[in-house]
Amino acid sequence: MTTVTPFVGTPRSRVDGRAKVTGAARYAAEFDAPDLAHGWVVSSAVARGRIARIDTDAAMAMPGVLKIFTHENRPRTAWFDYKHRDQTAPPGHPFRPLYSDTILHSGQPIALVVAETLDIARDAASLVRVLYETEEHATDLAARRDTAYVPPKKRSGIKPPPKPRGDAPGAFTSAPVQVRQESRVPAEYHNPMEPHAATVVWKGKDGIVVHDKTQGAQNSQSYIASVFGLSPSKVQVVAPFVGGAFGSGLRPQYQVFLAVMAALELERSVRVSLTRDQMFTFGHRPETLQIVTLGAGRDGKLVSVQHDAVAETSRLEDYQEVVVNWSGLLYRCDNVALTYRLAQLDVSTPCDMRAPGATIGVFALEIAMDELAHATGIDPVELRLRNHTDRDQNEDKPFTSKELRACYAKGAERFGWSKRKPAPRSMREGSELVGYGFATGVWEAMMMKSSARATLTPDGRLTVATATADIGTGTYTILTQIAADALGVPMEKVTTLIGDSSLPTSPIEGGSWAAASSGAAVDAACRSVRDALIGLARGLEDSPLANIDPDRVTVRDGRVFLTADPDQGLAIDAVMAASGVDKIELEETVLPDPKTMLTHAAYTHSAVFAEVRVDEELGIVRVTRVVNAVAAGRILNPKTARSQILGGVVMGIGMALEEEALHDHKLGRVMNHNFAEYHIPVNADVPDIDVLFVEEHDDKVSPLGVKGLGEIGIVGTAAAIANAIFHATGKRVNDLPITVDKLLDEA
Amino acid sequence: MNRFGYTRAGSVAEAIQAFAAHPDARFIAGGTNLVDLMKYDVETPDHLVDITRLPLDQVEDGTDGALRVGALVGNADLAYDRRVQERFPLLASALLAGASPQLRNMATTGGNLLQRTRCHYFYDPATPCNKREPGTGCPAIQGVNRNHAILGTSERCIATHPSDLCVALAALEATVLVTGPNGDRRIPFAEFHRLPDDRPEIDTTLAPGELITAVEIPAADFGAHHTYLKLRDRHSYAFALVSVAAGLAMDGGRIVRARLALGGVAHKPWRDPAAEALLSGQPATDDSFRKAADHLLSGAVPRSGNGFKIALARRAIVRALRQAAAGTPQSQTDKRIQ
Numbered sequence A: 001m002t003t004v005t006p007f008v009g010t011p012r013s014r015v016d017g018r019a020k021v022t023g024a025a026r027y028a029a030e031f032d033a034p035d036l037a038h039g040w041v042v043s044s045a046v047a048r049g050r051i052a053r054i055d056t057d058a059a060m061a062m063p064g065v066l067k068i069f070t071h072e073n074r075p076r077t078a079w080f081d082y083k084h085r086d087q088t089a090p091p092g093h094p095f096r097p098l099y100s101d102t103i104l105h106s107g108q109p110i111a112l113v114v115a116e117t118l119d120i121a122r123d124a125a126s127l128v129r130v131l132y133e134t135e136e137h138a139t140d141l142a143a144r145r146d147t148a149y150v151p152p153k154k155r156s157g158i159k160p161p162p163k164p165r166g167d168a169p170g171a172f173t174s175a176p177v178q179v180r181q182e183s184r185v186p187a188e189y190h191n192p193m194e195p196h197a198a199t200v201v202w203k204g205k206d207g208i209v210v211h212d213k214t215q216g217a218q219n220s221q222s223y224i225a226s227v228f229g230l231s232p233s234k235v236q237v238v239a240p241f242v243g244g245a246f247g248s249g250l251r252p253q254y255q256v257f258l259a260v261m262a263a264l265e266l267e268r269s270v271r272v273s274l275t276r277d278q279m280f281t282f283g284h285r286p287e288t289l290q291i292v293t294l295g296a297g298r299d300g301k302l303v304s305v306q307h308d309a310v311a312e313t314s315r316l317e318d319y320q321e322v323v324v325n326w327s328g329l330l331y332r333c334d335n336v337a338l339t340y341r342l343a344q345l346d347v348s349t350p351c352d353m354r355a356p357g358a359t360i361g362v363f364a365l366e367i368a369m370d371e372l373a374h375a376t377g378i379d380p381v382e383l384r385l386r387n388h389t390d391r392d393q394n395e396d397k398p399f400t401s402k403e404l405r406a407c408y409a410k411g412a413e414r415f416g417w418s419k420r421k422p423a424p425r426s427m428r429e430g431s432e433l434v435g436y437g438f439a440t441g442v443w444e445a446m447m448m449k450s451s452a453r454a455t456l457t458p459d460g461r462l463t464v465a466t467a468t469a470d471i472g473t474g475t476y477t478i479l480t481q482i483a484a485d486a487l488g489v490p491m492e493k494v495t496t497l498i499g500d501s502s503l504p505t506s507p508i509e510g511g512s513w514a515a516a517s518s519g520a521a522v523d524a525a526c527r528s529v530r531d532a533l534i535g536l537a538r539g540l541e542d543s544p545l546a547n548i549d550p551d552r553v554t555v556r557d558g559r560v561f562l563t564a565d566p567d568q569g570l571a572i573d574a575v576m577a578a579s580g581v582d583k584i585e586l587e588e589t590v591l592p593d594p595k596t597m598l599t600h601a602a603y604t605h606s607a608v609f610a611e612v613r614v615d616e617e618l619g620i621v622r623v624t625r626v627v628n629a630v631a632a633g634r635i636l637n638p639k640t641a642r643s644q645i646l647g648g649v650v651m652g653i654g655m656a657l658e659e660e661a662l663h664d665h666k667l668g669r670v671m672n673h674n675f676a677e678y679h680i681p682v683n684a685d686v687p688d689i690d691v692l693f694v695e696e697h698d699d700k701v702s703p704l705g706v707k708g709l710g711e712i713g714i715v716g717t718a719a720a721i722a723n724a725i726f727h728a729t730g731k732r733v734n735d736l737p738i739t740v741d742k743l744l745d746e747a
Numbered sequence B: 001m002n003r004f005g006y007t008r009a010g011s012v013a014e015a016i017q018a019f020a021a022h023p024d025a026r027f028i029a030g031g032t033n034l035v036d037l038m039k040y041d042v043e044t045p046d047h048l049v050d051i052t053r054l055p056l057d058q059v060e061d062g063t064d065g066a067l068r069v070g071a072l073v074g075n076a077d078l079a080y081d082r083r084v085q086e087r088f089p090l091l092a093s094a095l096l097a098g099a100s101p102q103l104r105n106m107a108t109t110g111g112n113l114l115q116r117t118r119c120h121y122f123y124d125p126a127t128p129c130n131k132r133e134p135g136t137g138c139p140a141i142q143g144v145n146r147n148h149a150i151l152g153t154s155e156r157c158i159a160t161h162p163s164d165l166c167v168a169l170a171a172l173e174a175t176v177l178v179t180g181p182n183g184d185r186r187i188p189f190a191e192f193h194r195l196p197d198d199r200p201e202i203d204t205t206l207a208p209g210e211l212i213t214a215v216e217i218p219a220a221d222f223g224a225h226h227t228y229l230k231l232r233d234r235h236s237y238a239f240a241l242v243s244v245a246a247g248l249a250m251d252g253g254r255i256v257r258a259r260l261a262l263g264g265v266a267h268k269p270w271r272d273p274a275a276e277a278l279l280s281g282q283p284a285t286d287d288s289f290r291k292a293a294d295h296l297l298s299g300a301v302p303r304s305g306n307g308f309k310i311a312l313a314r315r316a317i318v319r320a321l322r323q324a325a326a327g328t329p330q331s332q333t334d335k336r337i338q
């Protein structure tokens, strides 16, 4: 493992913070272009059927309307499905906007009105008349549960459930303690603050520059080039700032397709922004129905684990995520059977949403574990300790590191878990029942192939560049810290460039792998530049460093010098001038270690403790405290790291108590498609959140020992709250969100 | 959103005139509801008459301790007015239970009275809705109706009136002062909003073109014996599932007179003088409270998703009356229910 100091590991404010709060940071819909035209999307009112007639005459007649694109007049795009598939696409037929008269889900884009101004486009859009021929649709997962199937083709990067081990059903039958929990997580929509938008700048024969809301500029670029048959050299995607995404920006969404289509056809710059309502018309966390069955001895030791999940997908694609595997991974058990199936609904294809799969699957497992603790009378934390495992039994591998027990201990201590009285309904204060709940969290620690470029100029300024994105997670800041340390310069001397498809190749920003991957690439590139600089210094005639062993040389504060005798050295500009170079620029590519990947399993862990207060009579819940203790390898920046966990916990509170897309199954439509009605937590819902990082040394997971933090914060939170509500009230509510109606006793 | 004309009215007469000059005009005050509805193509006025410059933004003392609140007084300004805080704390509390600080800064008294329902279907022109397009049907009755009405509904519409302020004004027996092409009128609060019956598209008894100029609130004599208890799906910035405005005139442990209004349960703030009469002369006990609650809710009809509101409302009424009797009104900042 490489060690870098002194910026890495210290709390640093975001380097892009000022730009963000002053408005200098530009988002996809904020880029301007000469002669910019504006598009407004018309969405389907029905869930399934076909467009019998689409009448655009009245809208076209409005002065200022340039063109109305529909399936009847859309330009041709690539014929084959694979041309429409992006890096993260699940198996199936990717959705093609305006492809035909077929309606596949409510809210599907069916026309794009392009006009001289946004107001004209919007006004005209309201005049487009559509006659539908509807067909019977299905949006109710429970009603379609019996149609569930095992997806025939696996989604790349998503491990299917492992084969059963031992005899889980048999071991369950003979287990002294048996627990069975059915649960439901509803569809949730990401709803980042910034709605999806794309501004396409038309550059004539030079092609197009696309400002898209995306977590992967290069993924967007290759999608656009492939779908529209353009040379990749004519498409540049520039997305330096992303106003949150949570996974909704992993796949190129329909706004970018429509904006590019219109720009190419009109040979003009075009912007398309979606409304908040339209943010409910594409990817979402899939509604998932689960059954977890646990068999254990009276000592709480698991003898059987069975976990079945049925998740929604669309008619087009078999969207998959890892939901059930966690149940074979997290605790020691020799008899395990895990099944994961899909049921098709007339909805848009779900997509990854913060800790996809784990958020759902670990919820189901951890409420079942809580029930097991209750059934055996064993303290919930003690129960986890008794079932602790140091091996990934799904793949029969050791972990690169796993400080989960330290999370339990430190978290419990900070929370004051020992004050918990075991029996449900045994703690109260005034009219409120008090509950303490606990759950484990787990998420993959991944590293991906990634490249970066570093450029050092004589003024001692360092520029690092890689195509990754900063979706609000702090990527700019940690890359700046890493670069500054590698060349011994202050952070102010480092410029970090990301979010641009023309920069060195980097994976999409998702899966919590950006810090480990892009961080390592930036580190490697900077170290190469440093080595090259030392090489130049050693090669100079009369140099005090001539032929000195490079290991005895330090680069810091704009100088190259002998570590043992700092006076013996040269300024960077002097080295470069004397060597006749005006910059040192090098690119490096890093890869995960293939051997470690085969021999080890890498995961991030957490222990989440929650306190709730429930008004006994009225069933109103308040979350009053959350402690989240996280083991995530090396923490590059405790400040931005803490923010990631805070955000995850807040989202977990929303998942537990508020978030749900309410469907009208007769209309096949999400009805609460705005922020007044689709609830996410507000300040009044969010208590003190205490985040701790436990020491975890890991020299295998990634070159910098980093595991990533974007997702672990949400995993376990909803279960901890649900378990706390059980402890407070004696009621086990497994149908999220836990709203007042589900807690009210029968009157 | 369609194109529309715009007039900024300098006087009440000018506003009435400008309204009458266009076939489909609307007054616009804070715009926090109207503009949203225009963005959704639910409201498609051909002309907006901006009334924000009219001299109707004062809170004035009336006779006998009454308060006269101009139609353009902002919700936040009203909530923090010294006289309101001291003499009508129930009103202040209800205002602060509503919306968010930003919205309360923009929203006006008149606009709050005339805000439309939050029924999901009403806001979504891709769906049928009798209130938005008479005769198209009411999908809420068998659809998403978790937050719909349990009292006073019709088979045409089960929407609620979402205001918090209005629940307090109902309990305080306010009067709405209006003016219009046919002169001035005073409308008792109980008669201002109407039930949906077979005309759910009409929310109130205000005639087209009439302008609210003020709301008059008679002196209240509850002392500390009042409360506004709002139950909702999150602790702020959410409409009421059920809310209760209660005011009690007490004599020791006995109730002399009671006012009780419910929000979130009907097309208008729900009051029943008979339920209030049941409390007069009774000891302030849960038993008395429950009887009043049962009476107030006796006509409640559950739909597919909102049956829980009946039990919730019953308990909320009892709790609110307990708070009022004890003189410990619900805090709107501490989210613990007292």
Ligand SMILES: Cc1cc2nc3c(=O)[nH]c(=O)nc-3n(C[C@H](O)[C@H](O)[C@H](O)COP(=O)(O)OP(=O)(O)OC[C@H]3O[C@@H](n4cnc5c(N)ncnc54)[C@H](O)[C@@H]3O)c2cc1C
Pocket (backbone or CB within 6 Å): A675, A676, B026, B027, B028, B029, B030, B031, B032, B033, B034, B035, B036, B051, B071, B072, B075, B097, B098, B099, B100, B103, B106, B107, B108, B109, B110, B111, B112, B113, B114, B115, B162, B163, B164, B165, B210, B211, B212, B213, B237, B238, B239, B240
């Ligand atoms: C997200 C959100 C959450 C909210 N939460 C709550 C809540 O919890 N509780 C609550 O009570 N409210 C809530 N509100 C509603 C808010 O209180 C109303 O939107 C506001 O009071 C309306 O006032 P306004 O001045 O902005 O009205 P406008 O939007 O300007 O007008 C509303 C209607 O009243 C008419 N009008 C306005 N003034 C007059 C007048 N003087 N005479 C005749 N007609 C007039 C207009 O023509 C229009 O039809 C919420 C609103 C939003 C958007």
Ligand code: SF4
Pocket (backbone or CB within 6 Å): B117, B119, B120, B121, B122, B128, B129, B130, B131, B132, B137, B138, B139, B140, B141, B156, B157, B158, B159, B200
């Ligand atoms: S309840 Fe009323 S507002 Fe809602 S859909 Fe039915 S008619 Fe429309």
